[in-house]
Amino acid sequence: xxxxxxxxxxxxxxxxxxxxxxxxxxxxxxxxxxxxxxxxxxxxxxxxxxxxxxxxxxxxxxxxxxxxxxxxxxxxxxxxxxxxxxxxxxxxxxxxxxxxxxxxxxxxxxxxxxxxxxxxxxxxxxxxxxxxxxxxxxxxxxxxxxxxxxxxxxxxxxxxxxxxxxxxxxxxxxxxxxxxxxxxxxxxxxxxxxxxxxxxxxxxxxxxxxxxxxxxxxxxxxxxxxxxxxxxxxxxxxxxxxxxxxxxxxxxxxxxxxxxxxxxxxxxxxxxxxxxxxxxxxxxxxxxxxxxxxxxxxxxxxxxxxxxxxxxxxxxxxxxxxxxxxxxxxxxxxxxxxxxxxx
Amino acid sequence: xxxxxxxxxxxxxxxxxxxxxxxxxxxxxxxxxxxxxxxxxxxxxxxxxxxxxxxxxxxxxxxxxxxxxxxxxxxxxxxxxxxxxxxxxxxxxxxxxxxxxxxxxxx
Numbered sequence: 071x072x073x074x075x076x077x078x079x080x081x082x083x084x085x086x087x088x089x090x091x092x093x094x095x096x097x098x099x100x101x102x103x104x105x106x107x108x109x110x111x112x113x114x115x116x117x118x119x120x121x122x123x124x125x126x127x128x129x130x131x132x133x134x135x136x137x138x139x140x141x142x143x144x145x146x147x148x149x150x151x152x153x154x155x156x157x158x159x160x161x162x163x164x165x166x167x168x169x170x171x172x173x174x175x176x177x178x179x180x181x182x183x184x185x186x187x188x189x190x191x192x193x194x195x196x197x198x199x200x201x202x203x204x205x206x207x208x209x210x211x212x213x214x215x216x217x218x219x220x221x222x223x224x225x226x227x228x229x230x231x232x233x234x235x236x237x238x239x240x241x242x243x244x245x246x247x248x249x250x251x252x253x254x255x256x257x258x259x260x261x262x263x264x265x266x267x268x269x270x271x272x273x274x275x276x277x278x279x280x281x282x283x284x285x286x287x288x289x290x291x292x293x294x295x296x297x298x299x300x301x302x303x304x305x306x307x308x309x310x311x312x313x314x315x316x317x318x319x320x321x322x323x324x325x326x327x328x329x330x331x332x333x334x335x336x337x338x339x340x341x342x343x344x345x346x347x348x349x350x351x352x353x354x355x356x357x358x359x360x361x362x363x364x365x366x367x368x369x370x371x372x373x374x375x376x377x378x379x380x381x382x383x384x385x386x387x388x389x390x391x392x393x394x395x396x397x398x399x400x401x402x403x404x405x406x407x408x409x410x411x412x413x
Numbered sequence: 414x415x416x417x418x419x420x421x422x423x424x425x426x427x428x429x430x431x432x433x434x435x436x437x438x439x440x441x442x443x444x445x446x447x448x449x450x451x452x453x454x455x456x457x458x459x460x461x462x463x464x465x466x467x468x469x470x471x472x473x474x475x476x477x478x479x480x481x482x483x484x485x486x487x488x489x490x491x492x493x494x495x496x497x498x499x500x501x502x503x504x505x506x507x508x509x510x511x512x513x514x515x516x517x518x519x520x
Contacts (some may be wrong), residue, residue, distance in 0.1 A: 082424040083479040089425060089457070147480035257432070262429055263497055325428070332500075333429040339501055 077179075078264065083372045084144035084178055085397055087270065089370060092136045092274060096369030098129030099280050100379030135169065137161035141178030148182025152189060152204065156181035158210035167224030170231035171275035176223055181216045188212065238276035241284050244253075247361035253285060254292030254357020258349040261296060261331045262337060274370045280382055282368035288328055288357040291389045294373055295356045296349035297333030298326030298390065299397025306398065310405045329373035348400035356393025360385060415511055417441060417448040418462055419519065422477035423496045426455030433494040433499035435478045446511070453481050460482045471478040472510040473518075474499070 099116070106115060106122035117123035138161030145157025160177025164170060169177075188211055192200025192203050241249065256269035273289035304311050311319065318336055325333030340347040363385025369376045377383050419437050420469065423429030434450045439510055441448035449470075453461045455492070462486070473491040476499035492506065492515045509515070 079477070079479055086424040086426055086455075086479050143448075260497075262423075269423070330428040332432060335432070335497075335500060 073317045080144050080147040080179070080182065081175065082267070083147035084140040084142070084175075085267075085274075087143040088136050089274075091132055092277070092370045094374060095129050095132035095136065095280065096277060096367075097376065097379060098125050098132060100129075100282070100368050100376075101138030102126035104170075104379065105399055111149070114158035125327040130280050133278070134405040136163060136278055137165045137174035140171075141174040141181060144175070144178030145182035145185065148179070149185035149189065152208045152212065153182045156185060156216035156321050157208045159213055160216050160223075163217065163220035163224065164227075167220060167228060168232060169220075169224045169227040170235060171253045171271075171405050172231050172234070173220075173223050173227040174225060177216065177220055180223070181212070184215050184219070185212055188215075200335050210389060235276070235279060238283050238285055239281065242364060246284055246364065247358045250284060250288035250361030251354045251358035253288050254295070254360070255350050255354030257289055257292035257331060257357075258296045258347070258353035259333070261349075266293070266331065270370075277368050277370060280368070282366040284361060284364055284366045286369040286370065287365045287380060287386060288360040290367060290371075290373070290376075291356040291360050291386060291393065292353035293331040294329050294390060295353045295397060296326070296331055296338075297322040298396045299349060299352045300334055300337050300345070300401070301326060302394045303398035307402045307405070310402065327374045329371055344404040345401065348397050348404060351400055352393040355396050356389040359389035359392055363388065365389070415444075415446045415472075416470045416474055417446055417474060417507065417510055418466055418498075419448060419450045419474040420453060420462070420477060420481055421450060421496055421499060422453035422479050422481050422509075425477055426453070429478070430454040431495050434498050435504075436503040437474065437476070437507070440507050444507055444511070446495045446507060453477065453479070459483075472513075472515050474506055474510060476506075483518070486518045487520050489518055490515040492516075505512065 102116045102122045102125035105125060106118045116126045138158045141161035141164065144406055145153030157178050160181045161174040164173035164177050167173065180369060185208065188208055195203055225258035253269045257266050259265045269289055273286040276283035276285045301319050301322035302314045308316060322333040334349055363382050365380055365382040365385035367376065367380045369379060377386055380386050421430045422474055431454065434452050437448060437450060447465050449462065450460060454457045462476050467489065473486055473489055475491060475493045476496045478496045492510055494506065496519040
């Protein structure tokens with residue numbers, strides 16, 4: 071249990087540092103398409119005008135930091151400061167070697183644990199050499215070992231990662247609806263816990279190449295629906311809720327709009343058997359609708375503020391509204407003659 | 414009065430971190446326990462714990478899903494849980510701390 075929690079913590083330390091880069095990069099790239107709208111469909115779409123090209127280049131530059139930051143801070147979380155050098159390098163090599171998000175993830179853990187081993191080996195160095203260790207021996211040996219290891223990682227993970235990316239890019243039709251249905255539902259199951267994060271990371275992995283993906287849009291819709299649906303329920307079915315709940319419900323509008331699924335937690339915690347089915351169904355349906363409309367998104371966070379950069383953005387609004395209504399109606403049905411209480 | 418200190422942190426750093434802090438704060442006041450909480454969110458470390466607080470506290474609660482600065486707690490009574498645990502069961506967490514169900518933290 072302790073070990074597992076640690077691996078999750080290390081991975082999330084990397085993800086948490088990476089996210090702002092993904093948001094900034096994703097939005098810059100999306101803006102480049104907006105500034106180049108007249109060029110839509112052309113091969114140089116996104117860089118047809120000078121300003122579009124500038125946004126596109128800058129966005130891709132910011133995106134290129136994503137994987138190094140991810141693996142760098144995973145390694146930092148494991149091995150502290152000495153982990154940074156091999157960690158960043160692992161991510162950079164995963165980027166150039168095409169093993170993508172998965173390669174960077176593995177590389178980050180490898181870099182961290184290699185450094186832990188190296189630190190142990192060199193722990194008994196004479197005092198005169200300890201300063202040399204941190205600034206000289208560890209960075210050089212770390213770089214050597216991780217660069218060599220990443221050749222293997224890229225070789226094995228590269229094809230898997232490319233296959234996965236191809237799968238995400240080509241996602242359409244009934245398969246897209248099914249995958250998005252599942253991903254949307256997963257977002258609501260534990261509202262920010264490990265299952266939610268697995269779906270979310272798949273969404274993020276699908277946009278690391280600076281492309282927009284249906285899965286990312288489905289994940290965001292699935293994450294926004296629970297608080298929004300609950301907010302809607304507390305607004306129209308007032309007699310089912312206490313005053314306290316109606317107050318919390320109001321703050322859920324803001325939480326939902328900004329893709330903070332956690333807003334649903336107090337309600338789900340109070341009456342899990344009633345609330346969970348309602349929000350999971352709402353989120354899954356919202357996800358499925360995203361798959362149906364093939365709405366896609368290139369930014370990993372932002373909620374309603376990134377709707378304007380979505381492809382087929384109207385599909386996102388329809389999915390959200392339908393998901394909200396389904397959630398609210400199911401809540402009403404389940405709650406007939408019952409009042410859910412929030413502690 | 415029982416003196417608690419806590420650190421909360423979550424991956425995205427915009428919601429869980431602060432919800433956990435709020436739950437701990439409310440629960441602590443129900444228990445009439447003094448609590449000082451450091452949040453490690455997307456804005457970085459806020460309300461950073463002072464060394465005097467760490468030295469004078471009776472127990473430490475760490476509710477974090479990411480790495481936080483732990484060296485400062487070596488040799489101190491500490492309970493480590495995920496950030497969701499602090500949101501879901503803050504009462505049990507604080508009760509455990511008061512009942513001495515902590516471990517002395519070693520590096």
